[in-house]
Amino acid sequence: MPRIAQTVAAIGESATLAVDRRARALAARGIPVISFGAGEPDFPTPPHVVEAALAACRDPRDHHYSAANGLAELRRAIADKTERDSGVVVTPDQVLVTNGSKQAVAHAFTTLLDLGDEVLIPAPYWVTYPEAVRLAGGRPVAVPGDPGHGHRVDPERLERARTARTRVLLLNSPVNPTGTAYTEDELRAIGEWALDRDLWVVCDEIYEHLVYPPRRFHSLARVVPALQARTLILNGVAKSYAMTGWRVGWLIAPPDVAGAAANLQSHVCGNVANVSQRAAIAALDGPTEALQAMRAAFDRRRRLLVEGLGTVAGVVCPEPDGAFYVFPSVEGVLGRTVGGRPVTTAIELAEALLDVARVAVVPGEAFGCPGHVRLAFALADGDIREGVERLRSALG
Numbered sequence: 483m484p485r486i487a488q489t490v491a492a493i494g495e496s497a498t499l500a501v502d503r504r505a506r507a508l509a510a511r512g513i514p515v516i517s518f519g520a521g522e523p524d525f526p527t528p529p530h531v532v533e534a535a536l537a538a539c540r541d542p543r544d545h546h547y548s549a550a551n552g553l554a555e556l557r558r559a560i561a562d563k564t565e566r567d568s569g570v571v572v573t574p575d576q577v578l579v580t581n582g583s584k585q586a587v588a589h590a591f592t593t594l595l596d597l598g599d600e601v602l603i604p605a606p607y608w609v610t611y612p613e614a615v616r617l618a619g620g621r622p623v624a625v626p627g628d629p630g631h632g633h634r635v636d637p638e639r640l641e642r643a644r645t646a647r648t649r650v651l652l653l654n655s656p657v658n659p660t661g662t663a664y665t666e667d668e669l670r671a672i673g674e675w676a677l678d679r680d681l682w683v684v685c686d687e688i689y690e691h692l693v694y695p696p697r698r699f700h701s702l703a704r705v706v707p708a709l710q711a712r713t714l715i716l717n718g719v720a721k722s723y724a725m726t727g728w729r730v731g732w733l734i735a736p737p738d739v740a741g742a743a744a745n746l747q748s749h750v751c752g753n754v755a756n757v758s759q760r761a762a763i764a765a766l767d768g769p770t771e772a773l774q775a776m777r778a779a780f781d782r783r784r785r786l787l788v789e790g791l792g793t794v795a796g797v798v799c800p801e802p803d804g805a806f807y808v809f810p811s812v813e814g815v816l817g818r819t820v821g822g823r824p825v826t827t828a829i830e831l832a833e834a835l836l837d838v839a840r841v842a843v844v845p846g847e848a849f850g851c852p853g854h855v856r857l858a859f860a861l862a863d864g865d866i867r868e869g870v871e872r873l874r875s876a877l878g
């Protein structure tokens with residue numbers, strides 16, 4: 483009899499974490515790796531947030547269990563912030579605070595899906611979505627986006643993938659791994675299509691603050707208000723406030739769904755750490771200068787990386803609208819040799835680049851989109867220049 487249950491045995495290690503692990507292992511051996519692998523800001527958490535956490539540590543009220551759905555002050559701050567940033571009015575009882583938005587993803591699918599229900603996932607997609615759907619008993623259905631248009635999906639592409647079992651559309655904008663941010667008109671078309679077909683829409687808005695002018699972030703629930711009764715918004719402090727390690731995310735849903743998800747969470751993990759919740763309140767209610775400075779730095783690095791990759795033979799890199807990723811096509815490199823090694827897939831290319839050039843990138847296969855690689859530009863300008871130089875000489 484197998485020792486591990488089938489559903490869990492079928493899960494692989496997250497490809498993005500695997501690349502990061504290999505890069506760190508090389509670095510630990512003193513081998514200087516330029517890692518474009520990690521999906522997290524390289525900035526420290528803003529000082530006022532850290533101070534709020536220190537104060538929370540010293541307050542005995544924060545030393546004990548708290549409500550499973552989150553501290554009332556944080557749920558209020560999240561409701562206020564959602565109205566401010568997304569233009570969607572919600573009440574605190576629609577908010578469930580989770581251990582990072584990753585847990586909100588898991589809760590959303592577990593709460594909405596019955597066995598065999600299908601979830602449409604535009605591809606390329608963040609690595610966790612299909613696994614979270616499978617763990618919830620659902621069936622992930624990848625919907626390939628238009629490679630000539632930022633890998634966007636539209637109602638026609640979605641309709642082709644829809645079946646009688648389709649229950650949920652997952653929509654992530656800005657997108658990990660392409661950085662594509664859907665426009666208001668694109669969202670309206672998709673939202674009205676979903677509304678007509680009575681689907682649930684799970685909107686992952688974790689990169690909302692990382693959209694570069696002149697593009698702007700739009701929330702589907704604001705653009706198509708009639709869809710709000712069937713929309714879940716997932717978000718968190720990780721990417722916007724350089725707080726990946728604090729593990730605070732949230733799910734916003736109609737009250738019955740939010741309540742059911744809170745019951746689920748009460749048995750899975752109880753409340754999120756109070757100290758982290760207090761830190762998140764300080765982030766959401768506090769000054770925004772740090773956020774703006776980070777966005778400006780990412781914008782500069784984005785242009786630096788796109789410009790640099792434009793000089794690398796065989797790489798075609800569109801400019802992303804948001805997030806901190808580029809997702810170039812490497813079709814022009816496949817079939818060639820890199821450091822004397824033949825490479826025919828993006829996986830082989832990523833392995834060769836790590837071994838030969840000491841540059842870490844994530845192969846597109848991990849995101850359901852072969853022939854591409856993802857590079858995060860959450861690293862210093864000098865490292866970006868050095869990484870591009872290494873790529874140029876390895877692929878030159």
Ligand SMILES: Cc1ncc(COP(=O)(O)O)c(C=O)c1O
Nearest residue numbers: 521582583584608658718720731
């Ligand atoms: C699209 C997307 N959603 C959610 C997350 C999870 O973020 P966290 O769990 O740190 O809040 C990530 C992290 O990489 C992501 O890229």
